[in-house]
Amino acid sequence: MANTPQPLRRTALLASGVALLGLLTACGDESATSSGTPRPSQAARTAGTAPGSGTATPGDTAPAVGTPTDTAGSASASARTDGRCHTAQLRAAVGRVDPGAGQRNFPVVLTNTSDRTCTVYGYPGAAFVDASGKQLGPDPERAPGSPETVTLTPGKSAWAGLSFSSPQISGARTATPAALLVTPPDERESLTVKWTAGEVPVGGNASSVSVTALDAGTGP
Secondary structure, eight states: OOOOOHHHHHHHHHHHHHHHHHHHHHHHHHHHHHHTSOOHHHHHHHTTOSTTOOOOOTTOOOOOTTOOOSSHHHHHHHHOOOSBOOGGGEEEEEOOOEEOSSEEEEEEEEEEOSSSOEEEOSOOEEEEEOTTSOBOSOOOEEOSOOOOOEEEOTTOEEEEEEEEEOHHHHOOEEEOOSEEEEEOTTOSOOEEEEOOSOOEEEESSOOOOEEOOOEESSOO
């Protein structure tokens, strides 16, 4: 076989090497495209999930902008009052007598029967009446004191002390009331409580009946 001239052999080898190098380069480009750059479908799945992107993908549980994530508002709403207690929200009662030195003392209790929280402040009105509704004697005097606002959640009570000197000691003219009318502070409508504690002073002597400001609870 005839020998190939040396210049032609070098040219053939050089051409083969260039072709091989081109093939390797093409393979390297294909590898970078598949591993280093996300494919369109992958990019679509991750769009907006980076912090600060502002776009949530389906299934995210982060709260929407402007939606509260705590319950402080609910607690505040349950604690909010509806202002002063109105007569229709209250029930009145008179507790058992607490006799003192020549005194007869009764707790007059107002209980919140509504489903809302309300407040009372000051002195309740009180008047003894007969069976026809006629008032017996003057209004009770207000005992000295420092009224404070009492907050009544549903079912809670406030009380005021109703006191008078024993008629046997004071010598006042007496009568036996049929009922005690109790008017919550700043209200005009009264609550009627049946009176079962016997005679009270109604005249002949300056009225010794007095009432204290409301305080929390049902009495001493």
